[in-house]
Amino acid sequence: MLRGRSREVEALDGLLRDVRGGRSRVLVLRGEAGAGKTALLEHLISASAGQVCRAVGVESESEIAYSTLQQLCAPLMGRLDRLPEPQRDALAVGFGLRTGDAPDALLVGLAVLGLFAESAAERPLLCVVDDVQWLDRMSEVILTFVARRLDAESVALVFASRSPGDEEILGGLPELRVDGLSDVDARALLDSVLPGPVDDRVRGRIIAETRGNPLALLELPRDLTPAELAFGFGGQSVTPLVSRIEDGFQRRIAVLPEDTRVLLLAAAVEPLGDVPLLWRALQRLNVGPDAAVPAESAGLIQLGARVRFRHPLVRSASWRSAPPALLRDVHRAFAEVTDPQQDPDRRAWHRAHAVLGLDEEVAAELEQSADRARSRGGHAAAATFLERAAELTSDPKARAARALAAARSRFAAGEPAKVPELLAAAEIGPLDPLQRAEVERLRAQISFTVGPLLAAARRLEELDLVAARETYLWALGAALQCVDTDDPRMAAEAGLAAPAGAEPAGALLTGLATWVLDGSLPSLSPVPEDDLSLLRLTVPVAQEVWDDGAWHRRTELAVDAARRAGALAVLASALTFRADVLIHAGRFADASALLDEAKSIQDATGLAGDPAAGLILAALRGEDQPVDAAEGRLAAVASHARAVLCNGLGQYAAAVKAATRAAERADLGVTNWALAELVEAAAHAGETAVAATARDRLAERTSAAGTNWALGTQALADALVTSAEDRYTEAIERLDATHLGLLTARARLLYGEWLRRENRRVDARAQLRLAHAAFTAAGATGFADRAGRELTATGETVRKRSADAVEELTPQEAQIARLAVAGRTNPEIAATLFLSPRTVEWHLRKVFTKLGIGSRRELAGALR
Template sequence: MRAKITRPELRGRRHEREALDRLIRDVRAGHSRVLVLRGEAGAGKTALLDQVAGDATAVTVARAAGVEPETEIAYSALQQLLAPLLGHLDALPEPQRRALGTAFGLTAGDPPEALLVGLAVLGLLAEAAAERPLVCVVDDAQWLDRMSEVILTFVARRLDAESVALVFAARTPGGDRILADLPELRVDGLPEADARALLDSVLPGPVDDRVRDRIVAETRGNPLALLELPRERTAAELAFGFGGPGGAPVAGQVEEDFQRRVAALPADTRTLLAAAAVEPVGDPALLWRAAGRLGVGMDAAAAAEQAGLVEFGALVRFRHPLVRSAAWRAAGPATLRDVHAALAAGTDPGLDPDRHAWHRAHAATGPDEDVALELERSADRALARGGRAAAAAFLERAAELTTDPKHRSALLLAAARARLAAGAADRVPDLLAAAGLGPLDPLQQALAERLRAQTTLALDPGPAAGPALLAAARRLEALDPAAARETYLSALGVADPAGDELRRTAQAALAAPAADDAPGALLTGLATWALDGPAAAVPALRRALDAIDPARDLDLLWLAVPAALEVSDVATAHRLSGVAAGAARAAGALSVLPVALTLHAGTLLLMGRSGEAADLLAECEGLAAATGAARHADVGCGHASLAALTTTPAALTATPAALDTLQGAAAHPALGMRALVLSEVVEAAVHANEPAVAADARDLLATHAAATGTDWSLGALALADALTEPADGRFREAAARFEAAGLGLLTARARLLHGEWLRREGRRADARTVLHAAHDAFAGMGLHAFAERAARELAATGETVRKRSDGPSDELTAQEAQIARLAVAGRTNPEIGAALFLSPRTVEWHLRKVFGKLGITSRRELAAALVRP
């Protein structure tokens, strides 16, 4: 009779079980919860997960586990977890359904962005939970493949009101950085009394109390160690404990013990266990096919089951992950190669080509061009599914198996590109060094040089990468002109505006072969700007802006929008950033979306649409929180910071130090900052009583206005004239031109400055008119610091300003207000969910709360309720 693995009753886990019971209760009540159990191997994490799965009544349970041999197979754990839920796939929006289908290899399509796959998984869980609360249990998270970890972490950060629980177990040390910043529960050793009781339940006979206490101390209450280490030891052997304070870690001792127990099994049983350890899914049919090819019969399973190490049933299940590790590590290299060869032969290459290739690769005893080619095809499939890290792993192994030095170098270069795209820049230098050992043609050498420069930029964003990018661009000129132009653009974009590197890069770019496409036109415009100054560059920059398709040229956005601001064309900046933000959001383009959002928010702030800008900035913050990324300190956030600066009345309190800072920025303004920074200098210099500084900045604005001729630049000049040589007409012209340009924020600021001057001139009645207009505009924008400044000026004219009273909308949380505004704008729940990285069901839940707080019952009443006093 085969022995079944018995799960001992949990001891001493009251705190942990209470936490898990609360989690299940919350999920049944309609909330979502996330918890990561962290502890050393054998601490009882798997037992707690089993308890969750077994005790969770009236819920659906989905399970998966990371497996060490599978860490390079993209989405392997995620597919295992979601397989029972794919029946809900048709309920997802088409872009999400297509992204998830492509990621899982169910359909063909363009490589999906991780963000879009994450939204699809979030939606899929929500749809499944709509029928019945859902509990997802993921064991051994430290061995999740990279894409599964990324997606599950994203989903965990965005769950809210879907009735979904995600419970993970991660080993420490080793999994400490997995699923970072999620709620966690430490699973430590058992309390002394419980540890003693557990040890007593498995001791072979009476043991001296002092010996028992020593065993408990040495194991630190680790349940698996207490259960397994006493097995097959005599009382005399136990008298010496398990190795003393200086011995190996407990988990290592337990695994060594499992290895000894595996080693004591018959040879066929050991081979079968090795095959089960390597086969990650626990598919008994595949295992027995492989066993047949290894000449191992079904009777080999009996000894392993009787030893309590594994259970062969509908699934093959090891007693503990350490048993799998022990069986894997106990097998010699020759046995493992045989096992992989048998599993490859038993795996249908049509149904599971990547695992077939992976097994063949591990079965190879030396170079094998056929296997290398199969791995290359797997890499192509991984890239098509968005699995860049997996593609890199396939390519690296293919490079090991090829005999052609040139082909090997090409594979390593491709692997380096994939590693960089996957965010593993630290692994690129070694790959490039290995690629350089073989023959590289001139183009490959240039591309390798560019990869080194891009890696430098990824590891240390800023001007430091500029010289390397410039050198790579020069090498690429005659080999790949398009790649050279892209590299020159990157070099120009990171160069310090005050340094010589910008001029050297611009000179080289203009000397390179020109092109009339969007990148070529933008490169010409930016190089002209750097060499000949902003006025000379205006025509070239405008031609470039006309050539750019924001939905197609997303990679140019970070330079194109600042270029539009450089020529004082806020309408074009708004159009480019708005279309790009929509395209990046729809595609889930994580590399572009934060830049697009912050750039578009900056244009909206300048236009006085601060509520919409706040929504986009909150979306950017939500993106950072959802993905675990730091806030993007790139040009996008730089322009958002600039827009934020304009909402602070710094000029009134300008100090010489602050003026010095502004002058420094105005001496070599970054692309797109010219008109705004020079305007700030004029205002600050006037308040600091530095007329010469104000006059110099005014003259630079005059040159800029003559070159661009836009209402924005002409309005900025009119305001500078009004501040340096006050005149009622110039103030009014400034406000009118800003208004014509759609710059609501600058219009209100011009009126505020006009009113302040009128009040100082003693024209109180005239001052009240423009100050009221400024105050009402600022209050409507939610820019309370400026509104209060206008209110103080009104008070100085003898006017009383009614203080703003809180209305019903002030009871809303920031997220509720954001959802409400998007609903008023006509967005559907799925569209709002996609914008805020929430499931549509969570959006609906928040809207119900909004309706309750505002005392309304439908979306039709939202707009009026939000502005109701």
């Protein structure tokens, strides 16, 4: 019985009921060490009638890529051949089962999701992960990714994480707090382990100090003498509770026989619970099976099919209290019994911790392990191997090279805070000029400041011109985000002063730098449409040159290429950029689904996101989303979104102020939008001079582009300033030829408003009906209401949507339905949307029910 845990047990039992009923559930138990999370997991496992997979995060292996994930998936690997080949290969390479190109985390995540779904197709699956604060980075990324996509697979994924301090791990997933017991339950639990009469004040002090922590209530009385228990002599401790519990375990370990202490240490060092491997290592240490008896009798460990510690703090207590020499001996024993062919990386890791002093042979082995870790997608693990390799290296030049390689891997792993120390270590040894330039470049990339990036680029000019131009482009990109308006000019001048290059980065550098200096439009033609490396610049350039076709094609190709390559970082950006296109096409639901997907990737990987598309979508929906401390280009984006919101709500004076702020400086891909909003706001606010000036500034930008988007926007601005009807009709005609349906609707709204003011009510109704329908269908609430008010003013009654209207499809259901109409199979849809085929099938059944149809053949007609 779990005393005082009825609420938690009820929640876990409900989770199992849902899973048995065909739905997936995810839960994170959070509580301090000893709060009872592990006991609750054991209850969950014992109550489950399905398959169970379990894993435990281990501090000593928290830097080895996929180590915890491999523990969890080990019982399911027999179903690996059921997965699509790319996913199967990615998981096999990630787990080191075969060699191959580095798999991206996305493909590994899809493979794990598929593996869970395939296993649960037979009977419900329970996956339990304890001590997630020690998860390696790649396991955390994959498990977070999978947790966000489980739906209809009959899978329960339950984690236990220590708090406070680890709330960011698995953030955003459903949580259950595991707090201390109530005073009544705490007193009852304490009384169950007290050996005899106890002073009430002592009992009260123990309960107060432990704050109802169950493990502390069971363990701390062991450290009190009979006199302290009976009479209360002894002071109150100020040591943190976790340390006191661990100290208590250390004292219990210290009185065990020497061989038993060695056995506990060996079990703590070996994280997989591999009993045969443990016994082989103990044999090298001259420790026999009888050594386990005292540890099992003391309730510290269980040896069965796998090794199980009573509590994770027993493992850490054994490991932390071991003499360094003994710890090295244990690692040496494991290195000797670990198969170098089957598990070379773990063998190298043990050898590295068995060495005292320098050892080039082990350092070289670690360097090879780093290469394998990198090929498996584990940059953080590669960095850890390289850091230890550098520590063991005697040759100063090789030591510096390995430290620099470790810094490079830390930066690639998204851990910039750990890079400066490694760069400092690299600089101690002799570096050649190219290595010194790379050190400078890494420092500049971490700071993302213009000056250091330019300095690094100048140094690289003498050594590697392609790398130099890439760094100049990086500096220019950073400058375009800055508040200081001199930075872009400085970066542009420096970039143009360097020898020009015809490669995509070099050509884009020349075009962007020229645009900064004299306003001439950069060209996108030198950059292939499926080039993902320059996506963050080519997309805003497409907007700057008014090329909606390139904007549409590049974002569509980027999402597809990033999905196929499994490039998570690029995919998050591509999804955001694609969402922006869909917003202006009037496809808000699809855009929202892509933004949700991008957000889940950013949450899982810790990547920073671009808020621009989300801000514009909220503004068009009539929602105000203020941005805190916005500076540079982000300030312009936020002001532009504010102008859109206010124009939609008819708050034209406020829109003028916001659009003026957004158009103050030339921000790549922002100023064009801001000037168009300013013309509309000023014309409606009666500020004719402001509208005319903004119209003229806009003309300078649109005339050079000559696209339908540019000329249609300019025609609309001219119509607002001059009231020329032919300019309204030209604007509608040109914008209707683009991919930007929402802009066409806005042009119709403005034309309809002008017609109504001219008392041409019949003509006005025709334009306003089309605009109102488009805004309503998209979900552009503010503009729909504005068009509705204009329609009402023409004498037409605007119908409001009925509350009992037919239930609509969710954005995800709509995506699945469209892909099904396009002929995609369930597995193909699942791979596209990062879902399992069972979840796709479940959503399709809901779609059929909502649309009143019975098969895929009827989908196309029902959607029309």
